[in-house]
Amino acid sequence: MNKPISFVSDYWRYVLTGGTKFYSWMGFLAVLSAIALYGFYLQNTEGLIVTGLTSQIHDGLYYANLVFLVGVAAGAVTIVFPAYIYHNEAMHKVSVLGEMLAISAVVMVMLFVFAHMGRPDRLWHMFPFVGIFNMPGSMLAWDVLVLNGYLMLNFACGFYYLFAKYSGTEVNKKIFMPLIYISIVWALSIHTVTAFLVATMPARPMWHHSMMPIRFIVTAFAAGPCLIILIFRIIRSNTKFWIEDAAINLLSVIVTWCLGLALFLSLSEVVIELYARTEHANGLYYLMFGLHGLTNLVPWFWGSLTAMLIAFAMFLTPSIRTNQKLLPISCVLAFGGIWVEKGMGLIVPGFIPVPSAK
Amino acid sequence: MPSSKSFALCRHLFVLENDLNPNEDRATTPCGGKSCQCATPAASAEPVLPEVKPSRRGFLKAGGAALSVSSLMGTAALMAKSDDVKATVEWAEHFQSNYRLMTDAEKAEARARLEKRYSAQYSKKVTVDGTEAAAGVLMGYALNIKKCIGCRRCVKACVEENNQSRGEKPGERIEWIQVLRMERGEFSKDKMNQGYPEGLGIQVGGNAYTPTGAVLEGQYHYEPEAVPEKDANYMPIACMQCEKPPCVKVCPVRTTYREADGPVVIDYNWCIGCRMCMSACPYWARRMNVTTPVLPKEDMNPVTHYLGNRPRMRGVVEKCHWCLQRTRQGRYPACVEVCPVGARKFGNLLDPASEVSQILARKNVFRLKAELNTFPKFLYFYD
Numbered sequence: 025m026n027k028p029i030s031f032v033s034d035y036w037r038y039v040l041t042g043g044t045k046f047y048s049w050m051g052f053l054a055v056l057s058a059i060a061l062y063g064f065y066l067q068n069t070e071g072l073i074v075t076g077l078t079s080q081i082h083d084g085l086y087y088a089n090l091v092f093l094v095g096v097a098a099g100a101v102t103i104v105f106p107a108y109i110y111h112n113e114a115m116h117k118v119s120v121l122g123e124m125l126a127i128s129a130v131v132m133v134m135l136f137v138f139a140h141m142g143r144p145d146r147l148w149h150m151f152p153f154v155g156i157f158n159m160p161g162s163m164l165a166w167d168v169l170v171l172n173g174y175l176m177l178n179f180a181c182g183f184y185y186l187f188a189k190y191s192g193t194e195v196n197k198k199i200f201m202p203l204i205y206i207s208i209v210w211a212l213s214i215h216t217v218t219a220f221l222v223a224t225m226p227a228r229p230m231w232h233h234s235m236m237p238i239r240f241i242v243t244a245f246a247a248g249p250c251l252i253i254l255i256f257r258i259i260r261s262n263t264k265f266w267i268e269d270a271a272i273n274l275l276s277v278i279v280t281w282c283l284g285l286a287l288f289l290s291l292s293e294v295v296i297e298l299y300a301r302t303e304h305a306n307g308l309y310y311l312m313f314g315l316h317g318l319t320n321l322v323p324w325f326w327g328s329l330t331a332m333l334i335a336f337a338m339f340l341t342p343s344i345r346t347n348q349k350l351l352p353i354s355c356v357l358a359f360g361g362i363w364v365e366k367g368m369g370l371i372v373p374g375f376i377p378v379p380s381a382k
Numbered sequence: 383m384p385s386s387k388s389f390a391l392c393r394h395l396f397v398l399e400n401d402l403n404p405n406e407d408r409a410t411t412p413c414g415g416k417s418c419q420c421a422t423p424a425a426s427a428e429p430v431l432p433e434v435k436p437s438r439r440g441f442l443k444a445g446g447a448a449l450s451v452s453s454l455m456g457t458a459a460l461m462a463k464s465d466d467v468k469a470t471v472e473w474a475e476h477f478q479s480n481y482r483l484m485t486d487a488e489k490a491e492a493r494a495r496l497e498k499r500y501s502a503q504y505s506k507k508v509t510v511d512g513t514e515a516a517a518g519v520l521m522g523y524a525l526n527i528k529k530c531i532g533c534r535r536c537v538k539a540c541v542e543e544n545n546q547s548r549g550e551k552p553g554e555r556i557e558w559i560q561v562l563r564m565e566r567g568e569f570s571k572d573k574m575n576q577g578y579p580e581g582l583g584i585q586v587g588g589n590a591y592t593p594t595g596a597v598l599e600g601q602y603h604y605e606p607e608a609v610p611e612k613d614a615n616y617m618p619i620a621c622m623q624c625e626k627p628p629c630v631k632v633c634p635v636r637t638t639y640r641e642a643d644g645p646v647v648i649d650y651n652w653c654i655g656c657r658m659c660m661s662a663c664p665y666w667a668r669r670m671n672v673t674t675p676v677l678p679k680e681d682m683n684p685v686t687h688y689l690g691n692r693p694r695m696r697g698v699v700e701k702c703h704w705c706l707q708r709t710r711q712g713r714y715p716a717c718v719e720v721c722p723v724g725a726r727k728f729g730n731l732l733d734p735a736s737e738v739s740q741i742l743a744r745k746n747v748f749r750l751k752a753e754l755n756t757f758p759k760f761l762y763f764y765d
Contacts, residue, residue, distance in 0.1 A: 071673035071696045072655075073553045083657055142655015142670060142697030145476070149635045149654055156480055162634040164658050226754050227628065227664035 031190050064139050086140050088371035094218045097129035099248010101211035102278050108204050114270035123182030130175045163221045170217045177207040215240045229304035239289045246282035247362040249275040250355040280339040324368040331361035471499045481649040493688055508684040510692055513710040515643035522731035522738040528764040529725035532609045532616035534561050536717035543716035544691040545683055549676035556669045558702040562617040563604040567594030621667035621702035622758030629659035645704045647689035653698040664751050668701045
């Protein structure tokens with residue numbers, strides 16, 4: 025009867041204790057949080073103007089990071105999927121880490137959206153019954169729905185699994201497995217809906233194409249596992265929790281496939297947009313070569329493409345992919361490349377060809 | 383106040399003597415014409431609050447929605463326990479419902495609350511009108527693209543009429559109308575033999591990239607010594623009041639919606655500032671108050687409409703609403719009135735005698751970005 029209570033208290037005691045490294049890392053994060061909270065305070069006393077950006081660019085960066093974080097959250101499924109569908113032993117042991125990563129990434133997404141609302145005090149206007157939730161119409165409403173659903177699914181799966189471990193019982197597969205299967209499909213939905221969010225606006229021609237959802241998903245399934253590999257390695261070298269090479273190697277294979285697909289889609293876009301080179305390709309042209317003398321983002325585009333190509337070559341070569349010393353380099357290259365590609369490449373130019381832009 | 387509320391009231395095209403100082407007496411000379419036959423409305427300086435008719439349906443509705451909302455407001459006011467009227471008023475404002483869903487009584491209450499707050503804030507008697515859409519009216523706008531000289535008096539008049547933020551810093555200055563300067567472009571003899579690829583026969587001519595006729599690639603920030611400039615023509619854009627507005631569809635809280643007489647409006651008190659509508663608008667018509675709007679007391683226009691030009695707060699989105707505070711009273715929008723060349727026309731699309739209907743029947747009319755199926759009621763035409 026008292027198991028759940030002792031689980032919660034033991035859980036907190038466990039996650040709040042650690043060595044010097046742990047406390048210094050948490051202290052560092054606390055300082056960052058305090059700075060961010062002060063920024064949030066300024067935003068709600070001065071207005072979003074304190075972000076120092078004009079609204080177009082501001083919105084571009086905002087969307088970019090939203091999309092990227094959703095990608096990281098969705099990427100966590102690359103652990104859960106092989107663990108439960110293909111019964112991969114090495115992955116099964118670490119699947120709960122994927123769920124925890126998903127929880128933290130989704131929470132970050134929600135905080136991120138909340139912090140960028142013009143009127144966070146009016147959030148309740150969105151709640152069903154007390155406010156208005158424009159459900160079938162607004163894609164943002166769908167996004168709120170799938171993100172909250174994903175959070176709850178991962179919370180349920182992750183903590184139920186931990187609780188079963190804690191209490192020494194077996195997980196009840198009749199409840200647990202359906203939840204896992206739903207959460208796998210749901211992971212695809214969060215990134216699909218986020219892609220719909222930007223792709224359903226013909227007002228932004230560069231976003232308005234049907235390749236968007238699959239492109240978001242493959243970049244997410246490349247960037248997500250890269251981050252997970254890096255986290256795994258940190259966990260492995262700093263804690264007693266041993267993560268098998270097999271798990272990391274499987275993730276590297278997933279990265280290889282998805283990075284290849286992402287590059288294929290990017291290059292397809294370049295060909296299709298630049299062949300006809302209509303006005304709608306202005307965004308891409310601006311990125312690649314600059315437009316009307318504006319060339320700020322050109323090095324970012326080529327830098328990100330180069331990083332992704334080098335990373336892909338490294339992942340593609342088996343001896344480098346399985347080399348634990350070189351793997352972090354290719355992970356950082358791929359992760360950074362995708363981040364810049366999504367940030368600068370995908371989102372900002374969606375806004376830039378505007379007559380009023382200075 | 384004209385009884386029929388149709389827009390066939392004022393037929394004169396434009397009156398030049400009133401143009402030189404467009405901002406003087408604007409508020410007191412509706413329709414901008416001295417010979418105008420239309421009844422001069424009282425500019426709703428003393429708006430009569432709509433009578434509250436407690437209908438059965440309204441009462442039943444009040445049972446559901448209002449019970450929660452107004453009881454909340456009452457509790458809130460009690461909880462505040464403040465003698466300060468302004469604080470209590472603002473406190474109650476936080477708990478009001480979406481304007482579209484309010485009962486007539488709640489609407490009147492919300493407006494009275496705002497009148498109180500604004501009057502205190504701007505040290506003058508401010509009225510917040512709530513005139514609803516009239517039956518048989520569908521507002522429409524037509525702009526003669528050939529006549530526009532790019533003087534941007536419409537922009538200035540709009541800012542002054544509609545209480546936009548007018549600070550100096552970027553983000554503090556909000557304009558709803560953008561006049562785009564478009565180059566005429568040139569086809570030159572020198573470029574005749576240029577182009578690419580060379581050697582295999584030129585497929586892209588040397589004169590390919592001249593910007594002639596490019597729509598929406600124009601320059602917004604132009605500082606000419608005089609207008610019109612020889613090498614340019616002008617394309618004013620603002621909210622197109624689409625019949626199928628993408629901004630309305632994407633709004634997660636339905637704070638922006640289409641009114642029965644056509645304009646797309648925003649309940650500024652319900653907007654959460656998510657900016658989805660700004661991204662979805664193909665005409666870049668929407669603006670965000672990224673900081674507390676800069677609106678000096680003496681410049682504030684006290685004749686306002688709840689869904690129109692009442693002062694906005696930080697963090698909400700705003701846009702052109704065809705001067706609801708004027709047009710619902712049978713007057714012209716400020717931009718129509720001030721245009722010195724009579725390029726701007728406004729009226730009731732359902733009235734065959736109105737100017738816009740006449741233009742629609744006789745002139746060459748086009749819509750901007752018609753391929754997006756937004757069906758604007760803002761039309762462009764040329765003679």
